[in-house]
Amino acid sequence: xxxxxxxxxxxxxxxxxxxxxTSTATPVTTISEFEADDEHGDxxxxxxxxxxxNEIVVDGKTxxxxxxxxxxxxxxxxxxxxxxRYTDNIYTLTLSNSSGEVARYRLTKRNFLSxxxxxxxxxxxxxxxMCDTTLTGFxxxxxxxxxxxxxxxxxxxxxxPKGGMSISRDxxxxxxxxxKIQQDDGV
Numbered sequence: 001x002x003x004x005x006x007x008x009x010x011x012x013x014x015x016x017x018x019x020x021x022t023s024t025a026t027p028v029t030t031i032s033e034f035e036a037d038d039e040h041g042d043x044x045x046x047x048x049x050x051x052x053x054n055e056i057v058v059d060g061k062t063x064x065x066x067x068x069x070x071x072x073x074x075x076x077x078x079x080x081x082x083x084x085r086y087t088d089n090i091y092t093l094t095l096s097n098s099s100g101e102v103a104r105y106r107l108t109k110r111n112f113l114s115x116x117x118x119x120x121x122x123x124x125x126x127x128x129x130m131c132d133t134t135l136t137g138f139x140x141x142x143x144x145x146x147x148x149x150x151x152x153x154x155x156x157x158x159x160x161p162k163g164g165m166s167i168s169r170d171x172x173x174x175x176x177x178x179x180k181i182q183q184d185d186g187v
Contacts, residue, residue, distance in 0.1 A: 049070050063102065069129070115153070153169075
């Protein structure tokens with residue numbers, strides 16, 4: 001099992017996204033920002049709501065993708081080794097083009113369980129998603145991490161605009177950004 005710091009993955013993807021692959025978009029890094037929600041008064045840590053959208057060109061066609069994150073009190077709580085409790089998140093990924101909405105997926109950690117180690121299944125939260133422009137088509141880097149740590153299990157979510165999605169572990173080398181660019185450019 002690889003445990004790779006999310007900040008390293010984000011840095012690599014940001015640099016690698018400038019390599020000119022078939023899809024183009026500005027990469028997004030979702031930063032894990034927690035706070036005890038005073039509105040609830042329960043001391044449970046919740047991530048801030050997050051919204052992002054951008055255009056991406058795939059096979060010569062322009063699409064817009066939108067990523068929405070919200071903390072969900074309806075999902076099981078996650079408790080770390082110190083006893084701090086966290087809500088897990090729901091991500092909504094939407095793809096659209098000039099004709100309208102093409103696909104919409106509502107994702108929770110449950111969608112990724114079979115790709116996670118037992119520790120991340122029980123103590124991890126779904127905390128990051130960004131378009132991975134180093135890969136062709138509609139592919140999104142997804143992270144399940146141990147809350148407020150740099151321990152993450154990276155995944156790839158591939159979306160077919162005609163319907164369906166597939167999930168895989170991100171087994172790519174996550175070395176120094178220079179190594180990643182050379183690997184992606186075939187140098």
